[in-house]
Amino acid sequence: MRIFVTGSSGFIGFHLSKKLLEKGHTVHGFDSMNKYYDVKLKKARLKILKEYKKFFFTKNKLENKKILSQSILKFKPKAIIHLAAQAGVRYSIENPNAYMDSNITGTYNVIELAKKINIKHLLIASSSSVYGANKKLPFVEIDKTETQLSIYAATKKSTESIAHAYSNLWKIPITMLRFFTVYGPWGRPDMALFKFTKGIINKKKIDIYNNGKMYRDFTFIDDVVDGIVELINKAPNKNQLGKIKNDSLSSVAPFRILNIGNTKKVFLLDFINELEKQLGKKAIRNYMALQKGDVKITVSDTTLLRKITKYKPKINYKSGIKKFLEWYLFYYKIYNK
Numbered sequence: 521m522r523i524f525v526t527g528s529s530g531f532i533g534f535h536l537s538k539k540l541l542e543k544g545h546t547v548h549g550f551d552s553m554n555k556y557y558d559v560k561l562k563k564a565r566l567k568i569l570k571e572y573k574k575f576f577f578t579k580n581k582l583e584n585k586k587i588l589s590q591s592i593l594k595f596k597p598k599a600i601i602h603l604a605a606q607a608g609v610r611y612s613i614e615n616p617n618a619y620m621d622s623n624i625t626g627t628y629n630v631i632e633l634a635k636k637i638n639i640k641h642l643l644i645a646s647s648s649s650v651y652g653a654n655k656k657l658p659f660v661e662i663d664k665t666e667t668q669l670s671i672y673a674a675t676k677k678s679t680e681s682i683a684h685a686y687s688n689l690w691k692i693p694i695t696m697l698r699f700f701t702v703y704g705p706w707g708r709p710d711m712a713l714f715k716f717t718k719g720i721i722n723k724k725k726i727d728i729y730n731n732g733k734m735y736r737d738f739t740f741i742d743d744v745v746d747g748i749v750e751l752i753n754k755a756p757n758k759n760q761l762g763k764i765k766n767d768s769l770s771s772v773a774p775f776r777i778l779n780i781g782n783t784k785k786v787f788l789l790d791f792i793n794e795l796e797k798q799l800g801k802k803a804i805r806n807y808m809a810l811q812k813g814d815v816k817i818t819v820s821d822t823t824l825l826r827k828i829t830k831y832k833p834k835i836n837y838k839s840g841i842k843k844f845l846e847w848y849l850f851y852y853k854i855y856n857k
Contacts, residue, residue: 524597524750526550526582526630527604531708532645532699534565535745536601541572543749546658548576548595550588551604556707558610564851565706582626592633599752602630602644605676608710609649609813612671623675624682631683639756642692643748646680648700648737648818649673649676657785658821661698661768670813680777688773693755697748700781700820704741704840705847711803712736712788714842716795717848720803728788728812735785735817740835740843743810750829766826781820782833794838797846 523540527533528549537547549569555561569575576595582589582604592600595794606612606622627644634642651659653667668674680696687694703713719726756776768777796802810816825831835843 521599521752522546522548522595522597524550524592524595524600526600526602527645528569528577529553529562529566530548530603531706532702532741532744533603533649534569534706535741536603536748537569537575539745539749541569541575541604541741544574546574546576547572548578548597550580550582550591553579554579556606556608559596561706561709581622582629583621585629585632585795588629589679590670592637596637597639599641599643600630600634600639601748601752602627602642605645605709607672609670609672610811611710612675613813616671619671619675623672624678627679628682631686631692631694635686635692639692641752642683642694643751644679644683644694644696646696646698646777647673647676648698648820649778650677650680650698651814651818652815657817658783658819659779660766660821661779661824662766664813669815672813684770684773684775687770687775689776693757693774694776695751695754695756696775696777697751698777698779698820699744700739700779700818701852702739702741702744703845707741713795713844714848716748716803717799717845720796720799720801723804724774725804725806726792727806727808728792729808729814730816731807732789732792733816734788734814735819736788736791737781737784738786738791738837738840739780739782739820739833740840743782743833744780747825747829747831750831751778754828764824767824778825778828779820779822780825780831781822782792782837783822784836785817785819791837791841794841798841
């Protein structure tokens with residue numbers, strides 16, 4: 521299959537593109553290679569993807585509709601997996617413009633082009649952060665999501681609404697993917713595991729928000745990618761309506777929302793303790809108040825995803841930390857001498 525992946529040099533996009541290429545698919549990656557975090561990391565990921573003969577790449581912003589259009593129309597994909605976005609909850613408070621441009625305008629451009637080529641399936645990255653201040657746990661796709669706590673979360677919720685409207689008006693098969701705290705090798709340096717590891721190794725203070733009284737549904741990258749790959753040929757359609765209990769399938773459009781998580785909440789301090797244990801070093805802990813925009817607990821219900829794809833996460837957080845550390849120590853030894 522010919523698959524167009526936005527954000528292909530990003531964390532999830534890289535792993536997904538690599539998996540698709542290994543399965544024999546043809547992939548066209550699209551990435552701005554922006555400087556939100558270390559570009560060397562993005563270039564190292566891209567270098568690996570370029571070793572595959574069936575990988576093609578365009579460097580540009582999603583907001584550049586002309587270049588995006590040329591790339592998609594020339595490639596003629598059967599599926600588009602839209603993962604590119606301006607990430608980061610805290611950064612969205614400092615620089616909301618970047619989120620409006622990339623997350624909303626960029627996603628609008630992708631959906632417009634999906635409509636133009638009559639795409640077979642459009643999969644779009646959303647986030648567990650759209651659940652916001654919801655108290656009911658675990659989070660289920662059919663729960664109301666009206667209390668986002670950050671600009672980042674609000675832009676993700678906005679793209680869900682825009683996507684639904686397009687799906688309804690032009691019958692575009694769209695699946696929204698709500699990811700839960702994805703981590704693993706080649707991860708983003710602004711995420712907790714990466715920052716904690718760097719701090720502990722370099723004997724620097726690590727910031728622990730809400731005094732560590734937080735829970736996260738840490739989901740290993742391989743489990744996330746497996747879930748996405750299985751969904752590519754599972755486009756939503758109206759014939760499925762009413763066949764699955766608590767389905768998030770729209771009553772008026774071929775549109776569905778799905779959680780992709782590990783389904784287990786992990787206490788943040790347990791996560792840090794395990795990291796210390798595996799590194800054989802103690803962290804210098806800097807306990808802080810809850811940051812604006814943060815939620816205290818996230819935990820997914822993936823029953824719907826399991827019914828559609830037989831999804832079952834395989835990697836627990838202890839094994840996931842081990843795999844991350846193996847990569848981290850290798851990468852900074854080999855790539856950053």
